Amino acid sequence: MKLHCIGIILTLLVSNPLQSQSFRGISVLNDSCSWISGSQGQVLFFENNWVNRSPQNPKYSIKDFRDIHAWNERSVIIMSAGDSGILLRTEDSGKSWTEVFSDFRKGIFFDAFDFSAQHPELGILVGDPIGNKSHFYSLFTIDSGKTWNDFKKNEWNLCSDNLSSFFAASGSSVKIISAEKQNDSLYSVELAFGGHGDSATSIIITQVKININSLNDSFSSTYSYALNLPKGDGVGIYSIDKIDDSLIIIGGGSWKYPNNNDFLKEYSSAWLLDYSTQIVKIKPLKINQYISGITAYMNVDKQINWACGGTNGIVSNNKFVQKQTAQLKNINAVKFSENYLWIIGSQNQHIRLPLSPTK
Numbered sequence: 001m002k003l004h005c006i007g008i009i010l011t012l013l014v015s016n017p018l019q020s021q022s023f024r025g026i027s028v029l030n031d032s033c034s035w036i037s038g039s040q041g042q043v044l045f046f047e048n049n050w051v052n053r054s055p056q057n058p059k060y061s062i063k064d065f066r067d068i069h070a071w072n073e074r075s076v077i078i079m080s081a082g083d084s085g086i087l088l089r090t091e092d093s094g095k096s097w098t099e100v101f102s103d104f105r106k107g108i109f110f111d112a113f114d115f116s117a118q119h120p121e122l123g124i125l126v127g128d129p130i131g132n133k134s135h136f137y138s139l140f141t142i143d144s145g146k147t148w149n150d151f152k153k154n155e156w157n158l159c160s161d162n163l164s165s166f167f168a169a170s171g172s173s174v175k176i177i178s179a180e181k182q183n184d185s186l187y188s189v190e191l192a193f194g195g196h197g198d199s200a201t202s203i204i205i206t207q208v209k210i211n212i213n214s215l216n217d218s219f220s221s222t223y224s225y226a227l228n229l230p231k232g233d234g235v236g237i238y239s240i241d242k243i244d245d246s247l248i249i250i251g252g253g254s255w256k257y258p259n260n261n262d263f264l265k266e267y268s269s270a271w272l273l274d275y276s277t278q279i280v281k282i283k284p285l286k287i288n289q290y291i292s293g294i295t296a297y298m299n300v301d302k303q304i305n306w307a308c309g310g311t312n313g314i315v316s317n318n319k320f321v322q323k324q325t326a327q328l329k330n331i332n333a334v335k336f337s338e339n340y341l342w343i344i345g346s347q348n349q350h351i352r353l354p355l356s357p358t359k
Contacts, residue, residue, distance in 0.1 A: 037065035053094025067171030166195035194237030246276030251291030258290035293333035
């Protein structure tokens with residue numbers, strides 16, 4: 001497997017003068033259609049230009065919408081993090097929003113959700129543990145986010161020293177790798193998720209079965225892969241992206257010490273994880289910065305293209321990309337479409353970069 005370089009020409013599409021705005025959630029439909037969400041209740045839709053589609057109810061204007069998923073231009077769901085756990089859904093391109101789930105208990109903190117590519121009606125949400133903090137907060141939907149159900153407490157969502165909380169840095173700390181609908185009432189789902197551990201940092205791969213009739217779940221196996229990160233406040237996994245059914249890319253580091261050179265030189269902050277065989281292969285990527293968001297895809301020649309963002313800007317497997325984006329800082333999330341790299345971050349950054357092959 002070899003890594004292939006891509007060239008990027010910088011095009012900025014920034015329209016909102018709010019410099020304090022921070023965007024964290026992104027859902028890209030194609031080259032010309034994307035949704036993003038962020039602080040101060042902001043939701044923007046791009047189709048030839050950026051349009052404000054924020055919920056108009058004043059009670060949502062202070063929400064931090066750190067994750068978003070769009071099925072198409074009209075049907076979208078957003079997730080708040082911080083002072084409450086709220087999910088809003090629209091069926092008319094954001095002209096109106098409906099609150100489909102909320103949880104206002106003390107300590108509630110939603111981190112990320114993901115929806116299946118194979119079965120778009122199936123979604124899973126994860127959050128930090130509350131109450132006795134024995135298990136992660138975890139929900140699922142099988143009707144495209146219109147209703148949500150609790151997972152039962154099981155071994156797959158059990159907190160441990162290796163994974164005790166998540167991060168909502170980029171809305172991508174959980175990823176559905178594959179999903180199969182075995183019959184009208186049973187889904188089999190393979191998940192990858194990661195976050196912060198009290199004694200180490202691990203990426204978790206688990207198989208979960210969702211039984212719709214009993215609103216219950218079971219699991220067949222769970223694997224924990226330790227990564228080379230030390231324990232410490234703010235240290236963990238912040239972003240996961242699927243490349244294919246046996247390969248994922250992982251980004252992390254320390255948000256508290258993003259520019260600590262000694263830390264960055266000693267520890268990796270990005271990895272390729274291949275679990276296609278019984279011998280799991282973890283390949284560190286040499287990236288000397290904290291990573292908030294990461295994205296990758298494999299082309300027809302089996303070449304991997306990747307890009308990631310963090311406090312110090314964009315890094316990819318192309319030096320030209322770094323040169324063209326050298327002025328960018330404080331990136332929260334990145335996502336590829338066929339011919340573009342989409343970038344969102346703090347200071348109101350929402351950017352679309354055209355991709356072109358290097359010569």
